[in-house]
Amino acid sequence: MKTLSPGRYRPVTALLLVAFSLTACGEQRVAASDAPSAPPTSSPSTPGTPYTEPGSHDGAPHYRENNAFRQPGEMSPASARDARKEADRIEPVLKRLWGQKKWDPKTVRTALLKLGYEEERIGPKGERLGGTLSVEGMSRRYERDHYIRPEGARVALRVHDDACVTAFLQPTNFQVSTNGPYMETGCFEPPSGH
Template structure:
């Protein structure tokens, strides 16, 4: 990630963090609510409900399933992938237990989202 791209991504992360903190405190972490709040910040959706390309920079989706005691569990919450530049993303989530916002480069396999398998 270039220094300029990292700086731009850090700026976007600082815009997103207070919104996720507020939603977390309010107990509102469903993908629809989170998407609405991100759109209110002026971001545009990257893909539509059927995978169609919309040309924006924002992806919001539910949390990935994970294994707990041998069972697959999908926690409540939402993940955010914001494409800031080709080499920079803001990746975030909000769920019942916590929220997090970070800056990273895109993954070849999954764009701004951490791949759900070993990388």
């Protein structure tokens, strides 16, 4: 058996050191005091990739593009203020109904129409024919081996073409919020998939 002399390892060791040095090229090191204040776009357990889109929930590439139908439209500042005013009118009514355990769509619709809103009418091709208020049952959801429709009501009020008030009441809670309309479903938030 032939053994190698220690002098023969020096070129290999030098080559490995050069290779390790080069892998660090281009890395930018930032001291903690110099670090930006914005949170990272990926969690430590899932490092960012060139395909990670900022603001994506799980680091998925093209998140915003794939979920554009679930992104509400932008509201102008004036429309946002008007939507907030209407939300402030609606919230006490819904709070009272929730306290009375009355969250069925018919009761909710009747109470909100008393505020002077008109029920929204939609034509056969999806065109808006007038009115601004929509009250429906809660969206269906899959539970165990079948779909159910939870008890409660959801509300949409179109304040302007770019501004909505949305709300829901159900046995466990209620909520009122403002948002721009969704691309495919108007004021109501679309379901989680097409």
